Amino acid sequence: xxxxxxxxHASLIFYATTPDDCPYLRERRMxxxxxxxxxxxxxxxxxxxxxxxxRRSGNHVYRHQCPQCRACIPYRVPVAGFNPDxxxxxxxxxxxxxxxxxxxxxxxPVHYRLYAAYxxxxxxxxxxDNPTPDSYLGFVTSQWxxxxxxxxREQDALLGVAVVDRLPDALxxxxxxxxxxxxxxxxxxxxxxxxxxRAREEGLTHVYLGYWNPGSRKMAYKNRFRPGERLVNxxxxxxxx
Numbered sequence: 001x002x003x004x005x006x007x008x009h010a011s012l013i014f015y016a017t018t019p020d021d022c023p024y025l026r027e028r029r030m031x032x033x034x035x036x037x038x039x040x041x042x043x044x045x046x047x048x049x050x051x052x053x054x055r056r057s058g059n060h061v062y063r064h065q066c067p068q069c070r071a072c073i074p075y076r077v078p079v080a081g082f083n084p085d086x087x088x089x090x091x092x093x094x095x096x097x098x099x100x101x102x103x104x105x106x107x108x109p110v111h112y113r114l115y116a117a118y119x120x121x122x123x124x125x126x127x128x129d130n131p132t133p134d135s136y137l138g139f140v141t142s143q144w145x146x147x148x149x150x151x152x153r154e155q156d157a158l159l160g161v162a163v164v165d166r167l168p169d170a171l172x173x174x175x176x177x178x179x180x181x182x183x184x185x186x187x188x189x190x191x192x193x194x195x196x197x198r199a200r201e202e203g204l205t206h207v208y209l210g211y212w213n214p215g216s217r218k219m220a221y222k223n224r225f226r227p228g229e230r231l232v233n234x235x236x237x238x239x240x241x
Contacts, residue, residue, distance in 0.1 A: 012039050016065060024216040028069055034062035041144050047167035050208055053231050056165065056174060059142045064211065074231040075212040075222045075239070076170075077192075079199045085224065088193060091186045098154045100194050105147035107137050111161050115140075118177035140175060147174070150194065152187060162191035171199045172208040192225060 013036040019029040035041065035049070037059055046054075046061060053074040054063045064072045084092065115136050120129045131139075140163045141147055150162040160178030164171055173195055178187040195207045212222045212230065222228070228239035 012036065022066075022069075024213050024219070025069075025071060028071075029066065030064065031066050032062045033065040034060055043145050043166075044168055046145055046165075047170065050167065050170070050172060051236075052234075055210055056142060056145060056172070058138045058140075059144070071215055072211040072213050074208070075210065076206045076208045076229050076231075076236070077196055077225045078206055078227060078229060079196050079204065081227050082196050082200075082225065084193060085226070087224070088189060091189045092193060095152075095154075095185055095187070095190050098152050098159065098190065101151045101153065103149045103151060105141040105149055105163075107133060108149070110158055111149060111151075112136050114158060114161060114179060115177045117180060121180045150191070152178070152190065152194075159185070160187040160191065162195065164195055167204075170204050170206040170208060171195050173210065189221060196225070 014033050015036065017030075017032045017034065019031050022028040022030040035054075041059075041061065046056060049061055052063070054061050056062075066072075112131075112133055116131055119131060140149070146166045148162075148164045148166060150164055151158060152160040152162070158179075159182050160176060162176045163174040165174055173192060176188050176191045192207070192209065199205075199207050206229075209222045209225065211219065213219045214223075223239065226239065229236045230239050
């Protein structure tokens with residue numbers, strides 16, 4: 001597939017993966033559309049693709065394109081109208097002693113050890129466990145996108161890291177990993193709340209949360225950030241319960 005509608009200066013070639021087991025819904029098969037990794041890509045172009053439902057994993061830009069399933073729906077939060085609900089306010093109160101610090105994307109052995117502990121517990125046997133320093137850095141960073149590694153610390157102890165792409169008019173939540181012992185503190189929710197507030201402070205319009213799937217418990221938390229918008233049939237529409 002070739003398109004030159006995304007950018008006046010770039011012609012992108014897209015490829016489809018072969019069907020594979022869906023990690024979200026049993027007995028379904030997943031197909032992804034991804035941009036040629038050797039093709040042109042930069043932060044502005046990726047920001048445009050993000051509006052069309054694409055995501056980034058390392059240098060790879062992809063979108064789910066399953067022939068008989070549209071359960072994975074891109075989800076974003078318009079930051080100007082967002083107000084935390086009661087549960088989210090409790091998360092903020094519970095973690096009032098945590099400070100967030102933005103660092104540029106680069107390898108940090110402390111980050112890596114935290115990431116390895118997280119994925120080895122949360123994704124055991126799912127392909128992300130037993131990471132290497134190279135596979136870790138290749139997942140969270142890219143050669144062409146401005147990415148932050150946002151540290152969440154309490155009394156100098158590193159509890160979590162949010163991987164965040166800074167686009168021209170939005171933030172994109174790439175991934176969050178945290179100390180498995182701190183799971184009850186809802187640090188994933190805290191990271192999204194921080195990104196919404198940061199986007200608002202910088203005058204950005206949205207925070208992109210990736211895919212929401214009503215049949216996946218892992219994705220259920222995204223629908224709690226309201227008001228939200230879902231990309232359905234190529235149009236961003238207000239999310240309704």
